[in-house]
Amino acid sequence: MKRKILLVEDNPATIDVIQKELEFLGYESIVAEDGKEGVEKASSSLPDLIIMDISLPKMDGLEASTAIRKNPKTQTIPILAATARALPGDKEKCLQAGCDDYIAKPFTHRELGAAIKKLLKE
Secondary structure (H helix, E strand, O other): OOOEEEEEOOOHHHHHHHHHHHHHHOOEEEEEOOHHHHHHHHHHHOOOEEEEOOOOOOOOHHHHHHHHHHOOOOOOOOEEEEEOOOOOOHHHHHHHOOOOEEEEOOOOHHHHHHHHHHHHOO
16 A cells, blocks of 8 residues: 655645655655645545645644644654755754654755655655
8 A cells, every 4th residue: 555645835836746756656645735734634634744845825834734743643644844945944943843854945856755765764
């Protein structure tokens, strides 16, 4: 059975690219296009991993990650922050909000795969 990854991302072009990469890597993907939907889909679909953009409508990725960590159903799901925010201190903000790791956009196919495998302990 394929492992499920929830992609929380609002940019259609980025969604398309990452979904193709996830499929190539052998994962099933679920998409949420804002932070609020991401929190809801995390709880309803219980993915194996969440890839979380930080700049999102309705609820940003930091708030969404915090909400996911507060829910007993979803608190142990690994969260990978995937964001264009790459200023000093941004990685720390993501980790403090509950993300397990951080990858700066743009990233390569290989970097994404390595980050996913590390968090899924594959």
